Amino acid sequence: MQRNNCTACHLIDKRKYGPHFNEVAARYAGDAKIVATLASKIKAGGSGVWGEDPMPPQAHVSDADATKMAELIMALKP
Secondary structure, eight states: OTTTGGTTTTTTSSSSSSSHHHHHHHHHTTOTHHHHHHHHHHHOOOOOSSOOOOOOOTTOOHHHHHHHHHHHHHHHOO
């Protein structure tokens, strides 16, 4: 996540621009399909889910890395 500069906008337990990772883990806890959904959102970007700040697409992130990032976020215990 540091290598892909995720921490420019996201932190583990504090808001910066986007939601912090603990918020994401708490919101989607129990959703069996969320890892694939989050991996897709990492690559495609999005807006409106967490407020007005858009998340720019991270198309340079490999599918495997996006999936691993989503798994790590969802492994957090908020």
